[in-house]
Amino acid sequence: MPVDLQEILDDVHEAVRPLIGSGSVADYIPRLAAVNPDHFGISVMMTDGTQCSSGDADVEFSIQSISKVFSLALVIAGDGDEIWQRVDREPSGAAFNSLAQLEYKRGIPRNPFMNAGALVVADHLLSLTPDADDPVLDFVRTESGNPDISIDALTAASELAHADRNSSIAHLLRSFGNLINDVDAVLDRYVRQCSIAMSCADLAAAGAFLARRGESADGRLLLSGNQTKRMNAVMLTSGFYDAAGEFAYRVGLPGKSGVGGGILAVVPDVCSICVWGPGLDSSGNSLIGMAALDELTSRTGWSIF
Numbered sequence: 001m002p003v004d005l006q007e008i009l010d011d012v013h014e015a016v017r018p019l020i021g022s023g024s025v026a027d028y029i030p031r032l033a034a035v036n037p038d039h040f041g042i043s044v045m046m047t048d049g050t051q052c053s054s055g056d057a058d059v060e061f062s063i064q065s066i067s068k069v070f071s072l073a074l075v076i077a078g079d080g081d082e083i084w085q086r087v088d089r090e091p092s093g094a095a096f097n098s099l100a101q102l103e104y105k106r107g108i109p110r111n112p113f114m115n116a117g118a119l120v121v122a123d124h125l126l127s128l129t130p131d132a133d134d135p136v137l138d139f140v141r142t143e144s145g146n147p148d149i150s151i152d153a154l155t156a157a158s159e160l161a162h163a164d165r166n167s168s169i170a171h172l173l174r175s176f177g178n179l180i181n182d183v184d185a186v187l188d189r190y191v192r193q194c195s196i197a198m199s200c201a202d203l204a205a206a207g208a209f210l211a212r213r214g215e216s217a218d219g220r221l222l223l224s225g226n227q228t229k230r231m232n233a234v235m236l237t238s239g240f241y242d243a244a245g246e247f248a249y250r251v252g253l254p255g256k257s258g259v260g261g262g263i264l265a266v267v268p269d270v271c272s273i274c275v276w277g278p279g280l281d282s283s284g285n286s287l288i289g290m291a292a293l294d295e296l297t298s299r300t301g302w303s304i305f
């Protein structure tokens with residue numbers, strides 16, 4: 001760990017302080033619209049297990065699409081490359097909830113991180129683990145070492161009550177034969193994984209296997225080094241929807257955002273980072289989170305480029 005990492009994180013916090021509260025919280029899920037926008041947190045988990053944080057790093061928030069990283073890791077750990085028969089791995093250049101490409105791609109989503117792809121991954125995971133309640137929740141509890149992490153039932157209910165778009169995507173997928181399980185069962189699993197509430201500190205810890213070439217928190221090999229390389233590549237090209245280019249330009253790391261305002265980023269072989277600020281930019285990515293990672297990577301030289 002850089003000797004002065006704590007100082008660097010505090011400096012980053014100071015540098016982005018004027019942005020606290022800017023952007024707009026997601027409003028298409030009423031429960032998320034009620035979140036206080038005046039938060040900022042950052043946490044870094046080094047591959048040697050040391051962790052440093054600043055700001056509201058222990059405050060829980062809705063992980064939303066960051067959960068798509070964990071569900072993809074679980075299906076790859078489950079049956080390897082099978083998922084790539086059902087989902088492409090190309091940047092979409094489209095909004096996270098876009099339906100447009102699905103029709104002319106005959107039901108094959110562009111990548112596993114836009115909602116269409118994540119629904120196929122959720123379906124695949126449901127087939128692999130039909131008896132589990134919430135495999136993604138079990139996974140983040142184990143990897144973060146925090147057994148108290150839970151699903152925010154109000155967020156899940158709020159999203160399910162406003163799921164017309166995801167429901168349309170799921171039905172369209174099913175019409176092309178690319179959704180095997182019942183639409184409601186898949187939507188339920190998907191919404192529950194998105195509604196997991198975690199802090200920056202927990203998320204940085206839970207995502208650290210991606211910085212450790214696939215090694216889980218207890219030393220098992222969850223993914224091979226090669227599978228981890230490929231996961232990180234898909235995060236770099238598709239983790240930020242139509243702002244993937246902007247994130248690569250400003251930050252230069254694999255990462256995944258969520259509409260709860262969190263971003264998980266990975267510096268392979270060095271650390272995993274989680275930042276959180278609920279205000280989003282027009283692409284649905286945390287405005288202050290993007291700025292903080294820009295500052296952090298500029299100060300540390302942590303970029304894959």
Ligand SMILES: NC(=O)CC[C@H](N)C(=O)O
Binds near residue numbers: 064097166194258259
């Ligand atoms: N980008 C996101 O975080 C979106 C996740 C959200 N649960 C949705 O499906 O709309």
